[in-house]
Amino acid sequence: MDRIRPALFLDRDGVLNVDKGYVSRVEDFEWVEGARECIKAFNDRGWWVFVVTNQSGIARGYYTEDDMRVLHDHMSTELAKTGAHIDRFYHCPFHEEGEIARYRKDSFDRKPKPGMLMSAMADFPVAREQSFLIGDKQTDIEAAHAAGVGGFFFTGGNVHQFAEWALADFEDGAR
Structure with a gap:
């Protein structure tokens, strides 16, 4: 069993x-x-x-879950070239107004609800109080707070520099 450790939750798009x-x-x-x-x-x-990524394009019929997995595999391959990795991708393919019937529903996983973050914390030993999310939409931040983790609103630029600033700010007590 892995030790309990903090988590960085990242929105994708x-x-x-x-x-x-x-x-x-x-x-x-x-x-x-x-x-x-x-x-x-x-x-x-x-x-x-x-x-942790909302993927309503699946419900809307723009692409399939298999298409998304191919893209995530590509991301993982690219990350491996730099010695980096994502521990797990969580996605929500559901949307209440989806064109594809099996994906047309409300879901606890769709941000701003915290389902994807809660799933990650159930699947892995996460130190919730030391963890935070970086997202580019208010719904991301709402999901983070609903899950009991910090949330930081990314508006563009270099995400690594932003994450380092967020970490320092978070360690100083910001959430």
Whole structure:
């Protein structure tokens, strides 16, 4: 059993990759500046690193869960080249107004609800009070707070520099 340790929760679109609207293909994927370095730095600290991403494009019929998995596999392969990794990707394919019937529903996993974060904390020994999320939407921050972890609003730039600032701020008591 792994030891209890802090977790960095990362939204995907707009934090790890440039948000071009429903990014689902490798050829459309572009890392946000500092994303790989951010993940590596937190891996090196011994933190868990999780991606928690709403993927309503699946419910809307824009792409499939398999398409998303191919993209996540690509991200993992790219990260491995720098000695970095995501401990687990969590996604919510559901949306109340989805076109695909099996994905058309409300879900506790869809941010701003905390389901994906709660699942990660159930699946891994996470030190909740020492953990935080970086997201680019208010719903990300709401999900973090609902899960009992810190939340930081990323508005662009170098996400590694932002994460280092967030960590220092968090350790000083910000949430």
